Amino acid sequence: MSPALPADFLFGVATSALQIEGAVDEDGRGPSIWEVFAAAPGRIADGSTPAIAVDHYHRIDSDLDLLADLGVGAYRFSVAWPRIQPTGRGPANSAGLDFYDRLVDGLLARGIQPWATLFHWDLPTELMMTGGWLSRDTAEAFADYAALVAGRLGDRVASWMTLNEPLVHMAYGHAMGIDAPGLTLLGGAFAATHHQLLGHARAVEVLRAASSARVGIVNHHTTVAAASDDPEDVAAAAFYEAYHNGQFAGPLLAGTYPELLEALPGADFDVVADGDLAAIRAPLDFYGLNFYHPTTIAAAPENASIPFTMVDRTDVPHTDFGWPVQPAALTRLLIAMHEQYPALPPVYITENGAAYDDPPAGSVHDDARISYLDGHLDAVAQAQAAGVDVRGYFHWTLLDNWEWAEGFTQHFGLVRVEPGSLARTTRDSFDHYRSLIAAVQGGSR
Secondary structure (H helix, E strand, O other): OOOOOOOOOEEEEEOOHHHHOOOOOOOOOOOEHHHHHHHOOOOOOOOOOOOOOOOHHHOHHHHHHHHHHHOOOEEEEEOOHHHHOOOOOOOOOHHHHHHHHHHHHHHHHOOOEEEEEEEOOOOEHHHHHOOHHHOOHHHHHHHHHHHHHHHHHOOOOOEEEEEEOHHHHHHHHHHOOOOOOOOOOHHHHHHHHHHHHHHHHHHHHHHHHHOOOEEEEEEEOOOEEEOOOOHHHHHHHHHHHHHHHHHHHHHHHHOOOOHHHHHOOOOOHHHOOOOHHHHHOOOOOEEEEEOOOOEEEEOOOOOOOOOOEEOOOOOOOEOOOOOEOOOHHHHHHHHHHHHHOOOOOOEEEEEOOOOOOOOOOOOOOOHHHHHHHHHHHHHHHHHHHOOOOEEEEEEEOOEOOOOHHHOOOOOOOOEEEOOOOOOEEEOHHHHHHHHHHHHHOOOOO
């Protein structure tokens, strides 16, 4: 790669609890909104559920050995809220905390930094029954949960991430009904935006009081281009830029929501109380940025319920998930964030990866994933050379997993997980990433 990444660059991989753990009804864990959602016919592409996922809960030691073999310096995982508080409130379930104790200690024993995400979309079902993120009370419940986790793990976790991709959880889960909890509120989902950010703010306060570890958040970002020079397409793209990128980065990094959000049909901005934005803007130690692909936007068709439409690109390659591949977009995004937000703290790419099928079945040769990985790491290096303070990269993901509404149909893993047996087999991309890490860091972490 040119320019080269520095020797102190942090390499890692990322996972989430619901997608890999399984054991959804073991050791006191309560149900999450995703088990309820997956039980409804037609919600999941292959009809599967996260009940077993890839059985990480019972294979933790061998999975940690895979991380050690890979040579990463950090592992980003999430804590399952219903494993800690089965109903989302009340005292901690000690057996749930014990599991993450083992995970953190196992990482440290292998010389790997634990990076813990507190919320990766698995809201306890009982909290949803009382409003979930549509209710301000859930922000306070989240702070209580954060205190319980920090009280047990705070002496060993290297970095905390409060929320994972609150945009996606709001838009897919509350506005469009694609993900759990399956609501179709359109602009009315803004309450879930604000209350997630408020929960983040309250958790930051708690984490700073309970732990000396660094604190950040993980947001999903994309580059946004208009499909044409037509003023209606340009206006739609500007709105989508505000909706996707500015809706969360704006309050966090500039203390304000984008004005263009006022065009959201049905949004109630009265949920923003005095003092909320100041709390949400509290300084962070780092900013987690997830990037997968660029986005092209056109004006919405007449009588559409949302003010934009997404346009597929034909001028770039695509993953087998149908996502356009353009690594240079990541460089542009990072530079744009650096220029737009003077308060932007050091950035880590906390997710970046691609889903490709295995041709033929069982193959571990995944040249396309290797090319994707190399291209995006080069994009990060280019952004660094342009002055952006990017300090690390977490590949998504270690293992093939349960990919939300797509079930087991999409394969993002550096490690193939065999259907049925759940046996792990490293792909060529695993070996490639390992070699790349060793080359950048001179063979040591």
